[in-house]
Amino acid sequence: MSEQHHHGHDHSGGHSHAPKVNATNRRRVGLAAILTGLFVIVEIVGGLVSGSLALIADAGHMVTDFAALAMAWGGFVIAQRPANWRHTFGYDRFSILVAFVNGITLFAVAVWIVWEAAHRLTAPGEVLAGPMLYVAIAGLLVNVFVFWVLMGADRDNLNIRGAMLHVLGDLLGSVAAILAALIIMTTGWVAADPILSVLVALLILKSAWGLVKDSAHILLEGAPDGVDTRAIAADLVESIDGLNGVEHIHAWCITPERPMLTLDAYVDEGVRLGPINSAIKARLQNAFGIDHATVDVMRRSDTATRTDI
Incomplete structure (x- = not known):
């Protein structure tokens, strides 16, 4: 079976939607x-x-x-x-x-x-x-x-x-x-x-x-403080080998302590999708403090068959 695109959440150390109440x-x-x-x-x-x-x-x-x-x-x-x-x-x-x-x-x-x-x-x-x-x-x-x-x-x-x-x-x-x-x-x-x-x-x-x-x-689902989606897109493309484009970034937060992000990432033919997905999530967590991200990684050639809703 051919690998078309990779989609998933970041589960660094195990992810939970359980509330964090002090x-x-x-x-x-x-x-x-x-x-x-x-x-x-x-x-x-x-x-x-x-x-x-x-x-x-x-x-x-x-x-x-x-x-x-x-x-x-x-x-x-x-x-x-x-x-x-x-x-x-x-x-x-x-x-x-x-x-x-x-x-x-x-x-x-x-x-x-x-x-x-x-x-x-x-x-x-x-x-x-x-x-x-x-x-x-x-x-x-x-x-x-x-x-x-x-x-x-x-x-x-x-x-x-x-x-x-x-x-x-x-x-x-x-x-x-x-x-x-x-x-x-x-x-x-x-x-x-x-x-x-x-x-x-x-x-x-x-x-x-x-x-x-x-x-x-x-x-109103505004971007969290300190999160600039334009800067994130540029940083990911610059810091991750094999990644040539990031689009459709949406950032918001449930509470100030729980920032969320989704994005589409594009790679060239021959680049494995799984490692790119993991690298993006690691970068988001380490550089921007976002530990819950939904990332869709695909090749440019796959977009013709993909529909965004």
Whole structure:
């Protein structure tokens, strides 16, 4: 039987579609969610009693923090489920979807803060600076501890990054509430409360944009960071003897930790296809960090009978 083309996956050291979930990430996000959820109650009561928008805005943000952290924890739990015939890559991508939703909620929170601040500036109300200050300081301490907990997780993970951005925004909200309380206590200028809330909202928007952009890039099957398909094609042809062309390269990732690639490789008559296939995959893994590649190696003369779908 003549050898027409060689197609396959890279199974360097054994390949698996089993999810790669860091148990430390799951534990730390779970602890952060519990602490945040408990303090939400304290801050909502404090904001209502003191009449502070900065505290109420921070409490509203902490509600989304709790939801985001809970979703992140759920994402890690679901990602542990093994691949099956319907979800052949497993459930890792669920965590990216959670990160995207977290980013959208950050946008919504920021818009609400700005809207409420505009209302407070036109119709200022009484603010009890004393209770506001005490609750804000307690919130700052809780947020610092939660942020420290998350610092020990994998910060390259988009889900962890989204959770940290939520907590960082809330930490800044606590700082703003403390500053507003001190200004009101010393000067009586109640407008400091909504103005500082808007500054926090702008910081939240910046963080939200980065998170939505990166998670949407993955959901839209964009190429992984640092992967230039043009450079890969040129490198493979230059570094592998017998390979004279690389076409139809598609690169994407399930998560930032799981880059994927497919390509068509062409060789001249008389060149064995199997060794070229192995050489391409080894080069992709060693030079570009791509350990899951589907490679179709063929001779130019075979393309007349081959149909791409």
